[in-house]
Amino acid sequence: xxxxxxxxxxxxxxxxxxxxxxxxxxxxxxxxxxxxxxxxxxxxxxxxxxxxxxxxxxxxxxxxxxxxxxxxxxxxxxxxxxxxxxxxxxxxxxxxxxxxxxxxxxxxxxxxxxxxxxxxxxxxxxxxxxxxxxxxxxxxxxxxxxxxxxxxxxxxxxxxxxxxxxxxxxxxxxxxxxxxxxxxxxxxxxxxxxxxxxxxxxxxxxxxxxxxxxxxxxxxxxxxxxxxxxxxxxxxxxxxxxxxxxxxxxxxxxxxxxxxxxxxxxxxxxxxxxxxxxxxxxxxxxxxxxxxxxxxxxxxxxxxxxxxxxxxxxxxxxxxxxxxxxxxxxxxxxxxxxxxxxxxxxxxxxxxxxxxxxxxxxxxxxxxxxxxxxxxxxxxxxxxxxxxxxxxxxxxxxxxxxxxxxxxxxxxxxxxxxxxxxxxxxxxxxxxxxxxxxxxxxxxxxxxxxxxxxxxxxxxxxxxxxxxxxxxxxxxxxxxxxxxxxxxxxxxxxxxxxxxxxxxxxxxxxxxxxxxxxxxxxxxxxxxxxxxxxxxxxxxxxxxxxxxxxxxxxxxxxxxxxxxxxxxxxxxxxxxxxxxxxxxxxxxxxxxxxxxxxxxxxxxxxxxxxxxxxxxxxxxxxxxxxxxxxxxxxxxxxxxxxxxxxxxxxxxxxxxxxxxxxxxxxxxxxxxxxxxxxxxxxxxxxxxxxxxxxxxxxxxxxxxxxxxxxxxxxxxxxxxxxxxxxxxxxxxxxxxxxxxxxxxxxxxxxxxxxxxxxxxxxxxxxxxxxxxxxxxxxxxxx
Numbered sequence: 001x002x003x004x005x006x007x008x009x010x011x012x013x014x015x016x017x018x019x020x021x022x023x024x025x026x027x028x029x030x031x032x033x034x035x036x037x038x039x040x041x042x043x044x045x046x047x048x049x050x051x052x053x054x055x056x057x058x059x060x061x062x063x064x065x066x067x068x069x070x071x072x073x074x075x076x077x078x079x080x081x082x083x084x085x086x087x088x089x090x091x092x093x094x095x096x097x098x099x100x101x102x103x104x105x106x107x108x109x110x111x112x113x114x115x116x117x118x119x120x121x122x123x124x125x126x127x128x129x130x131x132x133x134x135x136x137x138x139x140x141x142x143x144x145x146x147x148x149x150x151x152x153x154x155x156x157x158x159x160x161x162x163x164x165x166x167x168x169x170x171x172x173x174x175x176x177x178x179x180x181x182x183x184x185x186x187x188x189x190x191x192x193x194x195x196x197x198x199x200x201x202x203x204x205x206x207x208x209x210x211x212x213x214x215x216x217x218x219x220x221x222x223x224x225x226x227x228x229x230x231x232x233x234x235x236x237x238x239x240x241x242x243x244x245x246x247x248x249x250x251x252x253x254x255x256x257x258x259x260x261x262x263x264x265x266x267x268x269x270x271x272x273x274x275x276x277x278x279x280x281x282x283x284x285x286x287x288x289x290x291x292x293x294x295x296x297x298x299x300x301x302x303x304x305x306x307x308x309x310x311x312x313x314x315x316x317x318x319x320x321x322x323x324x325x326x327x328x329x330x331x332x333x334x335x336x337x338x339x340x341x342x343x344x345x346x347x348x349x350x351x352x353x354x355x356x357x358x359x360x361x362x363x364x365x366x367x368x369x370x371x372x373x374x375x376x377x378x379x380x381x382x383x384x385x386x387x388x389x390x391x392x393x394x395x396x397x398x399x400x401x402x403x404x405x406x407x408x409x410x411x412x413x414x415x416x417x418x419x420x421x422x423x424x425x426x427x428x429x430x431x432x433x434x435x436x437x438x439x440x441x442x443x444x445x446x447x448x449x450x451x452x453x454x455x456x457x458x459x460x461x462x463x464x465x466x467x468x469x470x471x472x473x474x475x476x477x478x479x480x481x482x483x484x485x486x487x488x489x490x491x492x493x494x495x496x497x498x499x500x501x502x503x504x505x506x507x508x509x510x511x512x513x514x515x516x517x518x519x520x521x522x523x524x525x526x527x528x529x530x531x532x533x534x535x536x537x538x539x540x541x542x543x544x545x546x547x548x549x550x551x552x553x554x555x556x557x558x559x560x561x562x563x564x565x566x567x568x569x570x571x572x573x574x575x576x577x578x579x580x581x582x583x584x585x586x587x588x589x590x591x592x593x594x595x596x597x598x599x600x601x602x603x604x605x606x607x608x609x610x611x612x613x614x615x616x617x618x619x620x621x622x623x624x625x626x627x628x629x630x631x632x633x634x635x636x637x638x639x640x641x642x643x644x645x646x647x648x649x650x651x652x653x654x655x656x657x658x659x660x661x662x663x664x665x666x667x668x669x670x671x672x673x674x675x676x677x678x679x680x681x682x683x684x685x686x687x688x689x690x691x692x693x694x695x696x697x698x699x700x701x702x703x704x705x706x707x708x709x710x711x712x713x714x715x716x717x718x719x720x721x722x723x724x725x726x727x728x729x730x731x732x733x734x735x736x737x738x739x740x741x742x743x744x745x746x747x748x749x750x751x752x753x754x755x756x757x758x759x760x761x762x763x764x765x766x767x768x769x770x771x772x773x774x775x776x777x778x779x780x781x782x
Contacts, residue, residue, distance in 0.1 A: 048163055048289045054115040055166040056122060056159045062111045069107040079106050122156045122170040129646040157299045163289035167301035171595040175647040176225040179214045182653045189603040192582050192610035209670035217660045230596035232652045235659050241472040242322040248451040249384035249534055250541050252471045255441035256483045256707035258464045260426040262491060265500035269366055271463040273359035273502050274495045278486045280352055283311045294690055302592040306474035313454035313473050314411035317391035324472055330414045337419040339377025340370045342513040343409050355495055356504035361513050375520030378531045381447040385530035397523040406516035416456040418448050424460030434545045438708060438732060441466040446534035475598055481690040483704060488693040491702045541710055544744035546731040554726035559762045563723050564685055565634035568604040570758055574750035575681050576613045583680040589644040600649035602641050608633035627765045680716030688722060696725055708732025715739045717747055
């Protein structure tokens with residue numbers, strides 16, 4: 001009915017008495033407000049574009065320089081390079097008005113010169129990465145070049161308050177390593193994984209590649225690195241994500257959980273309404289570029305490019321390759337409840353709806369007696385299907401009519417909200433509850449998540465929330481930033497009254513959510529097949545969420561070891577005990593210090609880490625020897641992480657060389673073998689503390705339990721972890737139930753035991769080598 005009503009909002013007819021005009025004032029008013037809102041956004045984008053283009057200079061400084069130019073000219077002083085008089089001779093006359101015009105044009109030239117000088121000076125400074133390798137050990141001194149660099153960068157980066165994309169033009173391009181450097185790093189990384197014969201063979205293949213086809217492939221990459229903004233990111237998005245034909249569910253999408261130690265309300269509608277409102281506020285910060293860019297150590301910016309597609313984005317299936325569609329704006333979300341889809345307006349009467357008004361809409365959905373039409377309940381299983389099969393079904397059954405309109409409504413929505421009909425529970429005494437919480441977010445029942453959407457917010461009947469996100473549009477750090485911001489604001493804003501409902505009184509009756517209409521009878525067999533496939537897929541995956549409360553980063557820092565390196569070494573020890581061998585290990589690192597940077601691989605299984613693991617298994621090794629070997633392994637891991645962040649990684653370079661070889665139709669035995677190696681242990685750390693609002697001292701329970709992903713290899717583990725505080729770590733461990741060699745519960749026990757063994761090792765070391773007491777000035781000791 002709503003669509004029919006809109007269709008006749010304006011009509012006219014010619015009769016024998018003249019023109020007969022009919023129109024609906026309310027609908028035309030909506031159209032008018034939508035146009036005004038669109039133009040405001042365009043003007044805002046134009047203003048932000050100018051501000052970002054001249055950053056770090058101020059736009060207002062143009063008026064100051066114009067005033068100086070006018071003062072110099074009319075005081076009979078020359079502007080620099082006599083610019084005013086040089087411009088004046090090309091103007092029609094020498095009147096006052098034209099003299100003022102010449103002064104303004106001269107000021108504009110000088111101002112732009114200053115702006116671009118500052119901008120490219122900052123860009124040159126950001127190319128320096130020596131600060132990354134400075135020792136952070138207590139008592140160590142920072143080198144003089146780094147100290148001078150810090151002083152200049154701090155001045156330039158704090159000269160003007162930056163917008164979200166202000167640093168984009170100043171970020172350097174990702175450097176391209178030489179083939180020889182990559183070969184050296186690669187061979188070193190695989191040494192603990194290969195016996196002598198296989199390592200000798202790999203050395204021969206690498207040398208042959210470097211001396212032959214590698215040179216040609218590298219030249220093409222050099223050209224690409226000069227021409228494109230980032231020589232990796234576009235190929236990574238296309239070939240790793242968009243061309244993948246496997247289902248997104250489990251294989252690609254990831255999830256994030258609620259702050260499990262915090263329970264703000266048990267009202268599903270109230271929590272959903274506040275979450276929607278906070279997410280829309282975050283979207284507004286992105287659109288207005290008011291979100292502060294993340295700065296490493298408060299002065300070194302990270303690339304903000306990935307934030308552009310956080311909302312209003314969907315992945316569209318294709319027969320051979322998918323594509324990402326991003327809509328500039330969206331005034332609605334789509335709500336999924338008990339198999340029914342609803343379009344819910346979030347913008348009405350010239351403003352975003354408030355939480356109390358959103359709650360009214362959600363309660364209408366929850367209280368409704370609607371039942372899904374035939375095929376609607378399992379419709380989302382198509383998004384969890386093989387991508388080519390889903391593309392074929394989409395082209396056949398969703399390219400016209402009601403199905404096309406409804407599908408476009410979902411894809412153009414800001415995001416999808418799933419109102420689940422079961423609670424998301426947590427109890428430390430019952431760990432299986434948290435495991436089930438994670439499974440509901442990772443895959444649900446296979447058809448209550450729209451896996452193609454940028455993200456689906458999931459709300460349990462008890463008010464707990466989580467999300468499932470598509471991976472193509474961004475890496476987990478962006479979704480993590482959004483979610484962290486939401487959890488902090490939801491806790492601090494105190495948006496619930498004593499009954500658990502949202503605060504405030506609606507100013508008007510918000511628009512009623514409307515059902516999406518479908519004609520699914522022609523594709524019921526495809527929906528049924530997709531449902532069977534996704535049910536089999538999710539039954540083959542197991543998930544264990546380990547809550548480690550014995551100690552956290554506080555003890556790790558006491559040991560003077562990076563917490564990330566500490567945990568990665570524990571994972572190496574746990575995997576060796578679990579599998580009885582070492583395996584190629586993936587740890588995600590970011591390259592956002594460069595423009596349009598995404599990720600690089602760190603390889604934690606090193607010569608040093610494998611030596612330490614073997615020492616831990618050897619009863620004849622002394623405790624001091626083990627401590628020293630662990631410190632060496634952590635130092636090597638830190639160096640690998642630093643190299644990856646600075647564009648000196650291994651795997652993205654090899655990946656791009658492989659892509660070029662495929663374009664040239666050149667076969668490389670070396671690249672074929674390297675790119676086919678399975679990552680049986682795939683790990684990632686979920687970042688937190690990306691927003692300055694996060695203060696765990698004031699709000700110790702205000703932290704998410706992190707999130708996770710499915711296993712990369714059928715015979716391996718996927719491990720995501722978040723260092724949630726001084727004494728808390730969450731591990732999200734996934735594996736296939738079809739593999740007899742993997743077991744998430746056994747691996748969780750091995751991780752716990754590895755962490756306990758390392759702690760005992762260091763405690764014994766501290767006991768054997770106590771620090772000398774510090775002597776105070778009065779002779780007393782402490």
